[in-house]
Amino acid sequence: MKLKNPLDMHLHLRDESMLKLVAPLSTKDFRAAVIMPNLVPPLCDIKSLKAYKERILKVSNDNHFTPLMTLFFKNYDEKFLENAKDEIFAIKLYPAGITTNSENGISNFEIETLKPTLEAMSALNIPLLVHGETNDFVMDRESNFSKIYEKLAKNFKNLKIIMEHISTKTLCKLLKDYENLYATITLHHLILTLDDVIGGKMKPHLFCKPIAKTYEDKTALCELAFNAYEKVMFGSDSAPHPKDEKECCGCAAGIFSAPIALSVLAELFQKHSNQENLQKFISDNACKIHNLSFKEDKIITLDNENWQVPNEYKNENEKIIPFMAGENLRFQVKS
């Protein structure tokens, strides 16, 4: 199976020794990836963002990889955004405190407060990426955020709003109700429900935000992805945490799926859909939505060849347990 220009539209690469360990695992498989800005401190200026981009490119093992950089949302003025436009792909909005390193996020969603920045973004055609969760009961957080998505979609009709890593049928439906709403879907939300996370033993390596939800929610997500609905794109939300921060008394949220994403998607789409739809989900939809093109194409070959997911990925400082550690997969990416 061959895939043209696979894109990971939502990726956490972290920094320093973790960046060195995880970046090559994404850059070898993907043509480009949208890089999340929730470092410590978050990326809020162009100098830091360009320096981070350079660090990413330096540790990439592939020249044909484009990091699509994002700024951490705050109220930026129009002049700043005009200057930033050529360096950034999008701006990522986090509600304050909702996930890893989001303490500096937004707690006031009043339209008047957000208006100057969002209108400038609309005018400059800078997409807004959103981690859409309230601080309500964990199973309701995403559904309850739909009111804010609706408010944003109605008030900023020319703003391209990407609902990131959607996990509920509520947002699957909302996507179809507003022209300017789009979504990314992760690999793990196509596979997991809350039963996998806490229904048997409790599994820290399957713990993520938004949490995996019900079977109905998973079915709605699979329907969009496997039919390659034109407003959804693949975004792994691959989020590495050191083993010690996962297997402890207070486990950090995030699933590290980057090294297996293409293999597992190939297997899922072979079983439930087809290669054409996978090509749309993994690349073509995103290219259309964001008007993306690449000077040099990257063709990824997936061979029908069994391999076992490593039990861990590590370097001298870091040790990470990947999603589906130790499991047997049927497609292997050929380098």
Next chain:
Amino acid sequence: MKLKNPLDMHLHLRDESMLKLVAPLSTKDFRAAVIMPNLVPPLCDIKSLKAYKERILKVSNDNHFTPLMTLFFKNYDEKFLENAKDEIFAIKLYPAGITTNSENGISNFEIETLKPTLEAMSALNIPLLVHGETNDFVMDRESNFSKIYEKLAKNFKNLKIIMEHISTKTLCKLLKDYENLYATITLHHLILTLDDVIGGKMKPHLFCKPIAKTYEDKTALCELAFNAYEKVMFGSDSAPHPKDEKECCGCAAGIFSAPIALSVLAELFQKHSNQENLQKFISDNACKIHNLSFKEDKIITLDNENWQVPNEYKNENEKIIPFMAGENLRFQVKS
């Protein structure tokens, strides 16, 4: 504050070095406790049950402690039950595979299959204790089991059925609908919701079955407990697991609350209810429901004195992290 004959109507003491570590922490505070039979292998005969009772008494640090022994439910014949009656307090039914060491539980809930045993138990006035969960979606397991509770309650009107560690408003309501249904309520289900378990970081030491549920569910449980509703009794479901089996890649279910149960209940009832209701919840209700009395009373004194919950309890082989480790409590049990 003084409490007369506190009873823990649902307790896991395990065996061997774990038994040695945890038993004294319950026997010092409680006059009696209902001891769960899910050892490996489960307690299904009187010889094993009596030997286990002796092991418990041997490691108790208090002569005024009565272990109320239970058998693991299977289809027993009438003659066996007649002989067993004087040695057992009740029989505990586990659906197969639903929680720790429940592999030998029941998978067929047809009335005809259960009838001989349950009718003999009714005739001999042996209560049936039930872990009421189906193998459905984790948040629905207890509510969905209510149909089985109804079937049992309707078909065996003279059988005393205790719905163990109830965690949903569905069962709080059901309790009032059938005369022969009773319930135990844990400490942790009066305190936790799913938000505490997976809403921030993921907390293995707050992971239990049935899982803590919604705020509405918790409110319904608190209403029953704090009003000392006559059909509910305290049962800690304190269930120790070694630290290494909690903080790992697949954490076992169970919260170890025995050493702090009375202190925390005193604080909760002082805030939300009163001492009279605590006395009912912790002892009097159970004595009435089960017609229990003790030759020698045990009076427990709780002083209004700050203390800090230890970060761990350990002996040469075992290390356990207790519920509320490191937290400050306002009432201390005086020995």
